[in-house]
Amino acid sequence: MMMADGTSSAGRVPTEGPTEGPTEGPTVDIYTEPDGEPDTLANLGPLTPMAGIWEGTGGADRHPEASGTGRDAFHERYELQPIDRQTNGPQLFYGLRYHTHIVKPGETETFHDQVGYWLWEPAAEEVTFTLGIPRGQVLLANGPAAADATEFELHATLGTEVYGILSNPFLQDNFRTVSYRIRVTIGDDGTWTYEEEGMLDIPGRDELFSHHDTNTLTRVGAPTPNPLATAAGSGADGSLGIGDLRQESRTRP
Amino acid sequence: MNHLMRELAPVSDAAWEQIDGEATRSLTNYLAARRLVDFDGPRGWEHSAVTTGRTEPVTAGALGTVEASRRRVLPLVEVRASFALSRAELEAVDRGAADPDLQAVIDAGRAAALAEDFLVFHGDPGVGITGIIAASPHRAVPIADDYADYPAHVAKAVTVLRSADIAGPYAIALGTRGYTGVTETIEHGGYPVLEHLRQLLDGPVVWAPALEGAVVLSQRGGDYALTIGQDFSVGYRASSADSVELYIEESAAFVVNTPEAAVHLAHG
Numbered sequence: 001m002m003m004a005d006g007t008s009s010a011g012r013v014p015t016e017g018p019t020e021g022p023t024e025g026p027t028v029d030i031y032t033e034p035d036g037e038p039d040t041l042a043n044l045g046p047l048t049p050m051a052g053i054w055e056g057t058g059g060a061d062r063h064p065e066a067s068g069t070g071r072d073a074f075h076e077r078y079e080l081q082p083i084d085r086q087t088n089g090p091q092l093f094y095g096l097r098y099h100t101h102i103v104k105p106g107e108t109e110t111f112h113d114q115v116g117y118w119l120w121e122p123a124a125e126e127v128t129f130t131l132g133i134p135r136g137q138v139l140l141a142n143g144p145a146a147a148d149a150t151e152f153e154l155h156a157t158l159g160t161e162v163y164g165i166l167s168n169p170f171l172q173d174n175f176r177t178v179s180y181r182i183r184v185t186i187g188d189d190g191t192w193t194y195e196e197e198g199m200l201d202i203p204g205r206d207e208l209f210s211h212h213d214t215n216t217l218t219r220v221g222a223p224t225p226n227p228l229a230t231a232a233g234s235g236a237d238g239s240l241g242i243g244d245l246r247q248e249s250r251t252r253p
Numbered sequence: 254m255n256h257l258m259r260e261l262a263p264v265s266d267a268a269w270e271q272i273d274g275e276a277t278r279s280l281t282n283y284l285a286a287r288r289l290v291d292f293d294g295p296r297g298w299e300h301s302a303v304t305t306g307r308t309e310p311v312t313a314g315a316l317g318t319v320e321a322s323r324r325r326v327l328p329l330v331e332v333r334a335s336f337a338l339s340r341a342e343l344e345a346v347d348r349g350a351a352d353p354d355l356q357a358v359i360d361a362g363r364a365a366a367l368a369e370d371f372l373v374f375h376g377d378p379g380v381g382i383t384g385i386i387a388a389s390p391h392r393a394v395p396i397a398d399d400y401a402d403y404p405a406h407v408a409k410a411v412t413v414l415r416s417a418d419i420a421g422p423y424a425i426a427l428g429t430r431g432y433t434g435v436t437e438t439i440e441h442g443g444y445p446v447l448e449h450l451r452q453l454l455d456g457p458v459v460w461a462p463a464l465e466g467a468v469v470l471s472q473r474g475g476d477y478a479l480t481i482g483q484d485f486s487v488g489y490r491a492s493s494a495d496s497v498e499l500y501i502e503e504s505a506a507f508v509v510n511t512p513e514a515a516v517h518l519a520h521g
Contacts, residue, residue: 240486241277244287246287246289
């Protein structure tokens with residue numbers, strides 16, 4: 001859950017902890033890491049239906065142009081692959097590494113390219129999303145989502161110390177993204193849909209511009225189990241997970 | 254449910270845990286080649302062949318005047334070792350038995366592991382796989398049962414590899430006869446033969462029960478590749494009132510990229 005100061009309560013496990021510390025008052029164990037589970041695909045909460053490789057041909061984009069507003073249709077290929085569990089001390093995440101590649105219909109040239117992570121934090125029931133684009137902009141968005149949620153919305157805001165937006169000087173001066181939100185809806189038919197909006201402050205315009213994108217994605221490929229799941233034999237293939245034994249032979253007495 | 258059909262088996266979760274654990278212990282005990290060659294996979298049950306980059310000509314026939322060629326691939330081999338377990342023993346696991354009779358699992362694990370290693374070391378023309386020994390162009394180094402002489406044999410093999418521009422580090426896979434002899438033998442100066450071999454090779458000494466004699470091979474990488482589709486798994490076949498039929502299965506292919514990268518040590 002979000003705290004009043006904007007920080008997450010996740011993993012803030014009150015303990016009797018170390019008796020010596022830099023400050024007075026109750027101590028919090030910020031170092032002890034939970035074990036977690038090896039099979040990420042079985043622990044993704046609301047992100048579970050999104051794992052895999054997806055395509056969508058009905059994308060719609062609304063963006064600023066000199067004359068006002070431009071609109072484009074687009075085709076998209078969105079790949080989300082499970083990563084091994086991640087921790088910040090007591091904070092535990094299960095996540096998907098993603099890459100989405102977008103072209104205009106009938107074209108080869110990249111229209112939009114984006115990479116990042118979708119992360120599920122079970123203890124906090126929150127989803128965190130990172131976005132990086134090859135035009136000098138990154139952001140970190142977050143929002144609440146129960147494990148079985150089929151709709152959730154994440155937000156990032158310019159100027160905050162957490163869940164914020166950073167741009168290069170040109171974008172900051174000319175297309176300043178002051179806020180961002182993305183809403184995900186899991187369909188009953190095995191699809192999922194995102195709808196995202198960046199509010200842009202553009203010189204010479206009286207009002208913020210709503211840069212908007214949406215697409216519905218259909219699965220075209222299964223996810224590849226994360227390395228720990230494969231090694232533990234708990235991957236989707238049902239194998240014993242024996243794998244490569246070379247390292248074992250090199251360390252054997 | 255996947256092709257292993259485990260969910261259809263009259264086997265409890267606790268019994269599956271015992272079966273999988275015993276199979277894993279048996280396989281990792283007997284497997285040798287995976288400790289020595291490049292490992293590619295697992296690529297999944299659906300993976301059917303390894304690309305060789307080669308083509309072979311075919312008669313164009315109905316294609317008219319155009320030229321046609323067919324890609325040559327190496328199909329994966331499905332290895333399956335079947336076994337049966339008593340339902341009474343499996344039920345005993347659920348009651349907390351600490352000593353269930355799972356010898357059949359161990360035997361199947363051994364059979365499956367030795368099958369994989371046989372394909373790697375000796376190959377099988379019937380399935381299109383050439384093993385390390387068959388591929389090697391080097392004359393075999395003769396060995397006998399005087400294990401104190403093994404360092405000299407291994408040094409000779411390493412020299413052959415170096416002369417062929419095959420860099421180290423190196424490793425040796427020893428059949429049961431040689432491995433037992435080497436581990437039990439002390440050289441005349443009191444130094445263990447096993448340690449002397451490790452120093453000569455700068456790499457591991459591996460027990461390979463599927464192997465006749467021994468093989469010294471480079472560990473620099475890129476010379477040999479074991480491709481796994483479905484890694485070793487336990488599947489369900491059928492059941493009766495008294496027993497459950499299961500199997501250990503994998504799909505695999507093996508490719509020799511550098512035939513010169515190994516020397517066979519053969520009993521004279």
